[in-house]
Structures are given as C-alpha cells and as structure tokens.
Amino acid sequence: MATEPHASHTPEHDHQHGAHDGHDHHAGHGAHEGHGAEGGHADPTLYRSPAEAVAAPPEPLAYVVGFDRSGQTPDALFTVDTDPASGTYGQVVGETRLSTLGDELHHFGWNACSSALAHAGHHSPERRYLLLPGLRSSRLHVYDTQPDPVKPRLVKVVEPAELAERAGYSRPHTLHCGPDGVFLSCLGGANGDEGPGGVALLDHESFEVLRAWETERGPQYLAYDVWWHLNSGIAVTSEWGTPGMVENGINPELLLGRSYGHALHFWDLATGRHRQRIDLGDQHQMALELRPAHDPEATWGFVGVVVNVEDLSASVWIWYWDGDEFAVRKVITLPAQPAVPDQLPPALRPFGAVPPLVTDLNLSVDDRWLYVSAWGTGELHQYDVSDPFQPRHTATVRLGGITARAAHPAAPDVPLSGGPQMVEVSRDGRRVYLTNSLYGSWDDQFYPDGVGSWLAKLDADPERGGLTPDVRFFPRDDAFSGLRVHQTHLAGGDASSDSYCYR
Template sequence: MSDANTSGSGAGPDHDHDHDHHGGPGYASPQAAIEAGGREELAYVMSLYTGTDIDEPDFVAVVDLDPDSETYCEIIDRVEMPNRGDELHHFGWNACSSSCHVEGLERRHLIVPGQRSSRIHVIDTKDRRNPELVEVIEPEDVFEYDLSAPHTVHCVPDGQILISMLGDADGELPGGFLELNDEFEIEGRWEPPDEIEMNYDYWYQPRQNVMVSTEWAAPKTYYPGFDLEDVEAGNYGQQIHFWDWEHGTVEQTIDLGEEGQIPLEVRFLHTPESTHGFVGTALSSNMFHFWYDSDAGEYRAEKVIDFEAREHPDWDMPVPGLTTDILISMDDRYLFGSNWLHGEVWMYDISDPANPRRADSLSVGGTFGEIQEVQGRDLSAGPQMLQLSLDGERLYWTTSLFSTWDEQFYPEEGERGSVMLKADVDPRNGTLELDEDFLVDWGECPAGPARAHEIRWPDGDCTSDVWQ
C-alpha cells in the first residue's frame, strides 16, 4: 500500500490564498459550504425521452425537495429543449466556488449539453422554480472545432466554462475539451492537438496546477450499446491523464491495466491543498486512489476497493458491479458510489485515502437488489447518478445510465421511467438508511415515462464546486 497521507503534497507552486475573501459565487471554502449552504430545497435533474417510444424533447426537471412543501417529491416545472434526440446527460454551472473571488459573477446559468446532438443549451435560473432556456449553441458551431459528444461541464476560475468532448466531429477519436467564455461563446479548443485519444470526465485542482481526466470510448463505440468485443479490441479506455492546468498539456498518463477498464467518474478531494483523489473503473468495478508522490515527482495510482463480479442464472458471465458514479462528501470524510448492475449504493470512510474502510451500503434495484419496490413502485435499474447534500446527511440518486445501455440491461427503465430515491446518512456513525417516504417518479410525467440522469442543487454541490 502507499504511504500517502490526507494532507497531500502539491505538485504546483505555493501561493498565498485569501480564504475569507468572498465577493462572487459559491463559498470561500468547503467548510463554508457545509456551514452556510443550507438544506437543498430544489433539484435540477437531466431528463430525457431519447431512446423511448415517446416523440418528445428532453427536458430539465425542477424537483421540489422541501419536506414542508405541498409539492414535495414532485416535478414542479420542466424546461423543454427545442429539439428532439439530444440525450441530455451531464450538465454544470457557469460559475462556482472556484470564482468566489470574482465580484459580480453569479452562479445562475446551467450549461446543458446534448450528448448525442452536440447541441449546448444555456438555462437561466434567476427564477429558481421556473428557469428558462435563453441560448442554444448549435452542433455545427461545435463541429467547427472537430469536437462532438459533450460530457462533463465545469465552471473554471474567472467565469470560463470547460466541457469535456468525447469525440471528433464524426463521432470518432480523438476527443478533447471545448472552452466557452462568460458570454457563452465558444472560445475554441482548450488543449493543443493530439494530447489525448479518449476522454470522459475530469476534475481540476488549481492550487496544485493539475487536472485529471478519464476515458470512455469513441461516441460511435458506446452510442449503440455495450459490446464486449469492443473491450477485447481495445476500443474502451483504461488510462487516466494528469494535465498541467495552466498550459493545458498532459504531463503524465497512468495505464490502470485490466483492473482499471473504463475509468469513468473522477474526483479530487475538496480541500484545495490535497493531491489525493479517486477514480471508479466501471467495467472492472474497482476504485483506484491516486496521489502525488513528491519524492518521485509524479502521480501514482493504486487499487484500493474491489467489487467482485457475481454469478446470475440469466447471464453467461459473472455480472460486474458496473461502478458508474462516485462522489466525495464536502468534508472529505466519505466516498460514495453506485454499482448500477448489482443494485448497490455504498459508502466508504476515506479519512485515510490510501486505506478506505467500508462503512455501509444499500441493496436497491438492479440485478441483485434486496429492495425492489418503494411505495409500491417497482424498481428496475440500480442506483446510478448520485448527489449528496452539502452537510453530508442526505444522499440522492437516479437510475438511468445512457439510453441504449438502459435498453440493453434494463429495458423496463424506458417503459416505466426512472425514479429518484434518497437515503438518510449518519456521518457520525457512517450509516445509510433508505427513506421509504421519498420517491420522485418520472413514470408519471405528462407525456409519458422519461429517464432521469444527473442532479444539481441551485446553491452548488459536491460534484461541481472546486476551490482555488
């Protein structure tokens, strides 16, 4: 095992930082987010009809999370996209805590890409309960930069927006990064040509002058669904890349090998002094811890959690957990994740990031879930996209992964619609308890059942806020 410690060792220059100055969006520190963030009362959720029999546009749902409200657990508004078939997937804010020093900048606009269409939408949330679509960047404008399939959206310091792009203009490799300015205009590609082939998620730690990115596959590979032959042919990724944040160049690549196939979601710890982080490898269903080794002058990665595949009579191979999402609590105490195929949401104590300790888990939905219905509503897919309250006491999740993958593994997801569920978290004792009084059902949408994917809070969350 590594001798990493929780404080981390920075690879970048040592700067003085005014932690108390806060004239812009977000919070001056992760602790300030915990103390001042307040309870989440609304959620914005990516919702889609792509891949269903319903000929309607995808939409962003506004969900009431206030337990004292008459519309608690209901979708109270929908922002429909102007076109059909976008496949809304991941989205993010125009500004976050990384720009908390920028006077006058607001966390107000959601950047909402279409994964299949490469269309990028901008939603104004000035009226939080009734947001509105205000701008659309058309695919042709994106293709001019030989990029397509937008995925992760992060607000970066000073109001810029950076989007990971998974393919070229033809849906092949390589992918890259697209940069928008604070007026939502395309600035161009962020990185020089030929830095990477595959792309997926990323996280940055500006105080350490580092960004880490992961790999899925070319859009034309994963769009039709999952084919094991593509893995055998090397068409899915197994590397993570460490970038010079200031210059946008790859400084180091780590090949995770067969135990690190399809590294998807990646997170640094929230404290900006740390170089520790985690990446979940979906197909291998392992968690890797990475950190900067100051003695060696490079990053290292080590497998620290292994979710074993399980036998099932309907499968001709052991069923992998398919670890598809992870997040870290704002106090850097717990790592949460979802095993979509097994039907499991889990919680590990990462006080020592090199030696995670299993705290608790819930077996819900999916192939092996012990709980297969909530309030009489049958579940199909397992937990997928996660979001945690800023105080770390409520964990929410939705159940759709990607339309064609849903159809392949859980066809009922498109027929019944997704759900959003919640667990109460006790951070002091490290426990999870399913809240059976909480259920948001996309099967009850007016036009018919819809899928639900990523979740955002209006006041920031554990998967969007970064600190300088």
C-alpha cells in the same frame, strides 16, 4: 502524503485567452458589479471554503435532467422540491422542455462554482445558469434559474457547428466552471471524426465556444471526465470511448478486446499541456468518474472503473502525488455476483454473473465519505475515507438491480428496474440523491424489459456513517412524464459540482 506539484501556482496566475470582449452578454450580470474575490461577493451560494459550504443552509430544490429515448419528444429539465417542510416535498414542481429533439441529456452543470471567487475570468460570479449538453445532438442549452428558480428559462442555444468549428469537438459530456472558462469534456471529434475527444473551453458569461483547451495533447485520444487540483495547477482527465464505441451500446468485441479507456491523464491546468499518463491496466475497462478531494491543498482523488474483463469485478482507485509524479493504487474491489443465466439479459448470460458496474462516485464536501454506485447489482455503497488509502465500508442500500430488482420502502411491492446510477451528495453530507438511468442504449442492453425512471433520496449520518431511504421522497415514472432521468444537481451547490480555492 505528497509534495505539491506546483505549490506556487494559483488560479490568479492563469493566463486569459481573450474570453471577455467587454460587451453585455446577458441581462442581469450587472447586478453584482463590484463584487468578487477582492471585495466580497453578492451570491451567498459561493463559498470560500469547504467548511463554509457545509455550514450553509440546505438546498431548497434539486434539478434533474430527463431524456426521451425515442427522440420523439423534447428532453426536459425537472425541478424537484427538497424542502421537508414544504407541502410539495419530494414532488416534481417544475418541468421545462428543451427547444429541440434528440438531444439525450446526460450530464449538466452550473456556470459558476465556489472557486469562481478566485478566478480572474469572472467579472461578477453567480451560480445562476444551468448548462445542458446534448450527448447525442452535440447541442448545448443554457437556462437561467432567475427570476423563478422553479421554472428556469432558456436564454441561449449553442449549436453543434459552433462546437465543431471553434473547438474541434462533438458529443459534449461533462462540464465544470474553470479558471479560464467553462470546461466542457467531449467524446468525439468534429465533422464526423471519431476522435480525439477532449475539452472545449467556453466563455464564463456569454457561453460562446472559445477553443479547444488542450495545447499539447500527448497520447490522450479517448475522453470522458475532467477535473482538477486548482491550487496545484493540475488538471485530470479520464477515458470512456469515442461516439462509435458507446452510442449503440457496449460492444462486446471492444470490451473483451480491451479497447475502452483504461488510463488517467494529468495536465498543466494553465497551459493545457499534457504531463503524464497512467495506465490502470487494460483489463480495467472504462475509467470514468473523477472525484478529487475538495480540500484545495490536496493532490489526491478517486476514479471508478466500470468492469474488469478478467472477472467482471468493478473497482475504485486513488490517484495521488508521489514525490515527483502522480501514482495510482486500487483501494476498493467489488466482485461480480453469481446469477441464474435465465434471469440475465442476453449480454450477460454467457458469464452467469452480474457485474457490479461502478458507474458513478461521489465524495462528500468534507472529504470524509465516498459513495460508490454499483448500477448492475443495484447497490449504493458508503465508505469512510478519512484515510483515503484505506476506505472502510460503512453502509449499503439496495434499489433495483439487474436480477435483484430490490424495491423502495415507499413502494415495497414494486420491484425496481435500473439501479443507483448518478449519485449526488448535499453540501452538509446529510442527503444523498440517486437516479437510475445510465445511458439510453446501455439501459436497453442491461435492462431490456425497461429501466423506468426514479429519483430516490437517502438520509446519511455524516458523523458515524449509515444510510436510510426517505419514504417521503421517491418521484418516479409519471412524475417525470415518462422520460428517463440521469443526473441531479442541487440549488446552492453540491458535492460533485463545487470546487474551492480557500481552506
């Protein structure tokens, strides 16, 4: 479908930025000396290819972040048992509280992913440390999952002043292990500036903030997600809004004024130079989650759009290399569902409908199955994307929803609040994990009677498609000490956090 934009570029050619000064940043890093891309690697959870990742043993644990909406108690990192043979399967077996208040944990991630095997910046890569950004506090907590993966221990806190002074950013949102360091997307500027948002670069091993990643920003101002096509030397970013546009809930005037993000940006990965902006149309408000193909030679991926202000539908688009530049095409549309106004929250009553609100996507490691969270209608949709330009719908599971309030089979008499929000897929594609909270202030707008907290696991058929809720796996509410839960990552890697350099 495409000619590679920079076929000769590989991550080994990426220039370094003084990220490594030779001193010992953390105890334990020396354990893997001499291992890496050249001579094998000691960490068995770093995989040379997507196929190797799919064939590896299943995840024994899941890590879930939870936050206190009131900011009166510390947020937490929860550990959940995912081993079906365990006596504590489906239960929270560890709870680690942060050292501060008011962080509002949201997205988080590993310090290393499988493509670290080809990153010159990694001395001895291990998928070991979990980095937890506070979306409201602009603070970053770093936890070591060794020696006890059930009880990660705090090893470092990066304060907001360091992020502001060294990178010029605030409100860290999403992070991934990249060629020159850890890429940390941020919504806001420094020192109270609303923007521009962008990407901060952190050292792979010390987790010190190095600088802003961008060198020529072009027209980019709003920020949200960041991903890449490593073997083509291309980075991709998406758009949400500045802190003032999102922190107090969705602003109807800004939404109807088409002021939230609605574009994709493409960059030169090695230099941080802006290359291309593609506008999806300003009616398509909030172009959020990016899910590039895991095939390291591919140059396509999916992005989800939360809402079309003209009809309240949501959509999924594919971006792809089209001869001499990137192009986009809408491939999935989810229509709004009519509803009785009295059953709707105040923000939606004038419309008489429930918008699907696509707030997350996940693409299986084999690039075969796409999962689409419709948080508003309480649906998780599964699509066969063997042909990514023509997704084929294969299954839907309903849990929660603004008006439906569908129950889980494990508690059939308990209508659920919230809906499928963050979705995580196991490396082998057989397990799908869902959490139900979007963002504190937005939860309160769309679920004003309370969103609760729950984590569901679905069993998926990676050969023929299909989804079935696991009645043995449904921790909720008290299991998470009353905190709302947002994102999940899996021990050993998962579909949304791992990238690969080899086929």
